[in-house]
Amino acid sequence: MRGPERRRIARELADRHGGVVSRAMLRSAGIERRHVAYEVRSERWVVHGDVTVAVHTRPLSREESLWRAVWEVGPAVTAIDGVTALGLAGLKHYDDPAIHCSVVHTARVTWPSGVTAHKVVRRVPAEVLQTGIPRTRPAVAAVRAAHWAVSDRQAALILLMTAQQGLASPEELLRTTKRLRGRRRRAFVKNVVRDIALGVQSLGELDFAHLCRERGLPEPDRQVVVHTDRGRVYLDVRWRNGLVVEIDGVQHRRALAVSTDNLRTNALVLKGDRALRIDLVGLRVFTDDFMAQVAQGHAQLESAAA
Numbered sequence: 130m131r132g133p134e135r136r137r138i139a140r141e142l143a144d145r146h147g148g149v150v151s152r153a154m155l156r157s158a159g160i161e162r163r164h165v166a167y168e169v170r171s172e173r174w175v176v177h178g179d180v181t182v183a184v185h186t187r188p189l190s191r192e193e194s195l196w197r198a199v200w201e202v203g204p205a206v207t208a209i210d211g212v213t214a215l216g217l218a219g220l221k222h223y224d225d226p227a228i229h230c231s232v233v234h235t236a237r238v239t240w241p242s243g244v245t246a247h248k249v250v251r252r253v254p255a256e257v258l259q260t261g262i263p264r265t266r267p268a269v270a271a272v273r274a275a276h277w278a279v280s281d282r283q284a285a286l287i288l289l290m291t292a293q294q295g296l297a298s299p300e301e302l303l304r305t306t307k308r309l310r311g312r313r314r315r316a317f318v319k320n321v322v323r324d325i326a327l328g329v330q331s332l333g334e335l336d337f338a339h340l341c342r343e344r345g346l347p348e349p350d351r352q353v354v355v356h357t358d359r360g361r362v363y364l365d366v367r368w369r370n371g372l373v374v375e376i377d378g379v380q381h382r383r384a385l386a387v388s389t390d391n392l393r394t395n396a397l398v399l400k401g402d403r404a405l406r407i408d409l410v411g412l413r414v415f416t417d418d419f420m421a422q423v424a425q426g427h428a429q430l431e432s433a434a435a
Contacts, residue, residue, distance in 0.1 A: 134185070135160055136173065145183045147192035151180050178241050191418045194243065195262050198228045201241040207232045208256075208263045210247060211277055212287060214270035217262060218296050223287070231265070231273065247277060253308045262327045268297035275318045276311025284314060285321050290326050299326035317413070324409040337366060337376070338415065344424050349374070357396040364397075366397040370430040373397055373404040374423060376412065403430060 130138075138158050143150040155165065165182055168174040175183045181197040183189060189197060195217075199207055209217060211229035227245045232238055234248040258268045265273070271291040278284035292299050303326040306319050338348045353367040366374040375394065394404045405426055407419050 130164070132161055132167075135164055136168070139168075139174075139182075139184050143182075146196045147175070148185055149181050149183045149189065149193045149196050152182060153180070155182065167244045192262070194228060198230050199263055202230055202232065202238050202244065203236070204263060206236040206238060208265050210249075210265045210268055211245075211274040214264040215267060215274065215287070215291060215296060217264050218267045218270070219298060220294060223290060225250065229274070229277070247273070249273070250310065253305075265293060266297075268301040269309065271297055271302060272305045272309050272318065272322070273311065274314075275321070276309075276313050278314075278324050281314060281317055282414050284318060288318070288321050288325060289410050292373060296421055302326065321410055321413055324413065337374075337412075339421070340420055344420055344423060346427055355397070355400070355402075357393075357400050361391055362396065367402070368427060368430075370427070370432050370434055372400045372423075372426050373402045375404060375406045377406060377408045 139150060139155060139160060140222060142154050142158060152162070152165070155161075165174065165176070168184075169176060169261075172186060173184070175186050177183055177189060177197050178201040180200045183193065195213070199209065207227070207230050208214070212220065212223060212225045212229035213227070213229040215223070216225075228243060229241075229245045229247060231247040231249045233252060234250060236248075240246040253269065256265050258264055258266060264270070271288055274287045275284035288302060291297050292302060297305075299322070302322045306322045306385075311318065338351075341348060347368065349366045349368045349372075351366055353364040355364060355367070357363050364373050365376045368378055375390070377390065390406070394406065397404045403426055405422060412419050
């Protein structure tokens with residue numbers, strides 16, 4: 130095979146993967162190792178590891194780097210996972226330049242530079258999407274990313290953004306937590322996903338009243354009905370001094386829910402109550418900060434009534 134023909138075939142193969150090709154693909158097209166070595170010496174191609182060949186000399190793009198990660202680890206055993214897989218699924222406004230890959234813990238692999246390695250106990254059925262770059266489905270990727278996160282705050286953010294951006298439904302996340310067992314923050318991840326999926330229905334498990342008792346606050350009334358100019362309003366938490374706490378699940382950020390919530394809160398304020406809004410996931414992550422505001426609001430109303 131002459132050089133121009135060899136390079137044309139290699140470019141066609143590489144164009145399907147952003148500009149890189151594996152040695153196995155080249156061999157299947159009749160391009161041998163010695164041909165690759167010749168193109169590299171001629172400064173037309175560059176090798177990036179044992180398997181990956183770029184048919185250009187520029188730095189690898191993000192897409193090319195992801196293909197390289199899969200090929201170098203082994204396409205039969207690895208997949209792009211975690212927040213990297215979520216990025217491929219369309220996650221926005223979350224920046225993590227690392228390339229996260231997972232393999233089953235029994236696989237013996239060599240991890241290339243630039244790849245963040247994760248070993249998982251097992252793959253769940255059909256978790257890997259084979260169209261395009263091999264990657265885990267969004268619900269699996271989100272739950273694993275939460276377990277791999279550096280903090281509870283980051284874990285909650287990943288799960289919440291996945292649901293809010295429609296990459297995986299809250300119900301899918303809930304089902305996935307029952308199939309995947311991470312090594313870190315198991316209870317936290319399950320509770321956050323339950324909060325996202327069930328909203329204020331899971332308030333009983335969070336036990337807001339217990340949080341109040343811990344801070345010396347009297348136990349509030351729950352699911353209180355009050356009458357405003359907008360009709361009957363059902364409140365999550367209310368004290369008799371007029372302090373109201375509304376605890377919002379993820380559903381309160383959809384469509385016109387924000388507007389209706391604001392109208393309801395304004396109606397309560399005009400009636401004379403003082404209303405505090407807390408998102409349910411935030412109450413998990415910033416418990417002390419939110420409860421400090423609750424205590425402060427309660428103290429001010431008690432002082433004003435004295």
